[in-house]
Amino acid sequence: MIESCPNCNSEEVIKSGIIKNRQRYKCKKCSYYFTVNKLGKKIDDYYVNKALQLYLEGLTYREIERILGVSHVSVLNWVKKYNIKRPYSGNYHPTYKILSASELSKYFQNTENLYKSGVLITELGDKFMMIKWERFKD
Numbered sequence: 001m002i003e004s005c006p007n008c009n010s011e012e013v014i015k016s017g018i019i020k021n022r023q024r025y026k027c028k029k030c031s032y033y034f035t036v037n038k039l040g041k042k043i044d045d046y047y048v049n050k051a052l053q054l055y056l057e058g059l060t061y062r063e064i065e066r067i068l069g070v071s072h073v074s075v076l077n078w079v080k081k082y083n084i085k086r087p088y089s090g091n092y093h094p095t096y097k098i099l100s101a102s103e104l105s106k107y108f109q110n111t112e113n114l115y116k117s118g119v120l121i122t123e124l125g126d127k128f129m130m131i132k133w134e135r136f137k138d
């Protein structure tokens with residue numbers, strides 16, 4: 001399914017979250033945001049993957065809902081459906097940030113940010129999510 005930008009007709013669009021059960025896109029050419037046809041019960045595999053990935057990283061259902069815009073009930077159902085089990089107890093909780101590509105490169109330019117920390121980056125629509133096993137200082 002290729003969507004095109006209603007503003008400039010470009011087909012260079014990327015997924016940018018779900019708003020009220022509708023897929024939101026962002027045009028890479030003109031930065032215009034738009035949503036398309038209702039997703040109904042079938043949510044894109046992209047979000048199923050991301051949700052399970054975040055779940056495995058230790059995020060709560062509510063956090064995943066807030067980040068991805070999919071209902072925490074859906075996430076709960078996917079966890080059950082795919083029989084996902086976290087390999088650790090609930091005592092551990094990572095911190096995370098949503099960053100743009102330029103914010104991300106700035107962050108990594110400062111080696112102090114990387115010192116003694118474990119960082120994982122995952123693509124999230126038009127942004128990136130950084131998960132870190134340490135409290136964020138700022």
Ligand SMILES: [Zn+2]
Nearest residue numbers: 005008027030
């Ligand atoms: Zn456009």
